[in-house]
Amino acid sequence: MSHPRSSQAAQSSYGYIVSFHDLRPTPAAFRQEVIAGLRRARKAIPSKFFYDQRGSALFDKICQLEEYYLTRIETDLLERHAAEIAALIGDEALLIEYGSGSGRKTRVLLDQLPTLAAYVPVDISKEHLLAVAAELSQEYPCLRVTPVCADYTQEMAFPDFEEFPYRRRVVFFPGSSIGNFAPDEAEIFLRRAAEVARENGALLIGVDLRKDPTVIDAAYNDRQGVTAAFNLNLLRRINAELDADFDLRLFDHRAFYDPTHGRVEMHLVSSQSQTVRIGDEAFSFAAGEAIHTEDSYKYDLEDFQAMATRAGWKTKAAWQDERRYFAICLFTVT
Known part of the structure; x- marks a missing residue:
């Protein structure tokens, strides 16, 4: 608590x-959660860590994208029913x-x-x-x-x-x-x-x-690449705050909708075999191995x-x- x-x-x-x-x-809690997530068999980092100042600004840009229907529709609903x-x-x-x-x-x-x-x-x-x-x-x-x-x-x-x-x-x-x-x-x-x-x-x-899954998929894979930048910014933040050496050029944004579970999964996928350090800790990535960064469930x-x-x-x-x-x-x- x-x-x-x-x-x-x-x-x-x-x-x-x-x-x-x-x-x-x-900051110690941030480091602890990141390291614990990267030690898992299926690497994962909680999505709450997207939101440093730059991440928050990038998310605001996502909300203005044509493909990102969520903000546009929700705002319209609020305006129509505010009274x-x-x-x-x-x-x-x-x-x-x-x-x-x-x-x-x-x-x-x-x-x-x-x-x-x-x-x-x-x-x-x-x-x-x-x-x-x-x-x-x-x-x-x-x-x-x-x-x-x-x-x-x-x-x-x-x-x-x-x-x-x-x-x-x-x-x-x-x-x-x-x-x-x-x-x-x-x-x-x-x-x-x-x-x-x-x-x-x-x-x-x-x-x-x-x-329609195609509508959902487009919202998380925008043509301008803002969502990709938002996802990769998580690694930039870890580099800046936790003394890490992620090479952002060696990770790719991947997002897809899983209709069986009703969720979008977002990942950062290693493009090659590599080792990343966070302080004294070392983490190995195989080519194609992913860090799971977010789920977005639809109901x-x-x-x-x-x-x-x-x-x-x-x-x-x-x-x-x-x-x-x-x-x-x-x-x-x-």
Whole structure:
């Protein structure tokens, strides 16, 4: 479990933010997870480590790509149903967003929720988190913004926010990021989200739905190569932060949809036999051997709602686009 190392008002280059809570994993934890993953028979690195400052910026570019339908459809759904969503959320809510992103979808909600008690963005990338939080605090000067830098995929000692009188907690988890968890892990995550939301709390979440595999495949293999750069940036980050010597020219991006398991798998594939060092550790790669970097599960809406029910949520409302590519669900704590 992560514990706070600091909590203070943040000003200077980021503008004014009410408070900042730093629950980041330590560099030692990053190193430990990377090395443990590379020691596995099937090498893997958790996708949460994509999101350093450069990785977050690259993901923002992915969200603007023609092939990446997810952001476009989800944003359109939010814009079309924002007033209805706001009415269901109600006044004086504490809005907790997991994965702050570019803030575009957040702004759609903020425009419809003028009485928010506070906005709490949670992200693992401190620089990206504070930059987005500062932008929003300047655009919405009456809004209390209190960012939390943390790995929200793990259990953590979440702040109480007793300084903000609020009527209910609402967890906002857009972008279909729930798909990065295997189904059993997703259910655990949803159960933890219910604990964060507490009694009378709510969850507003984006879910990517099963569809034509060619549409899904194109979203993760864009023509401009932005997704490939995003995937390879993970190795660049490991080089920079963990004293590693990955040669990015010797690894290729590979992503494919597995219809049997309903998931996209992303890998970095070694183009030749090689040895990579991380500090004093050495890791051998055969030609064609892969590092598994991400899964993205796609759901049938009814299956996802059933999983949420098992995790302690009750379906309040759900919205889908005309082609049923994507859904936004609102759940309440049972």
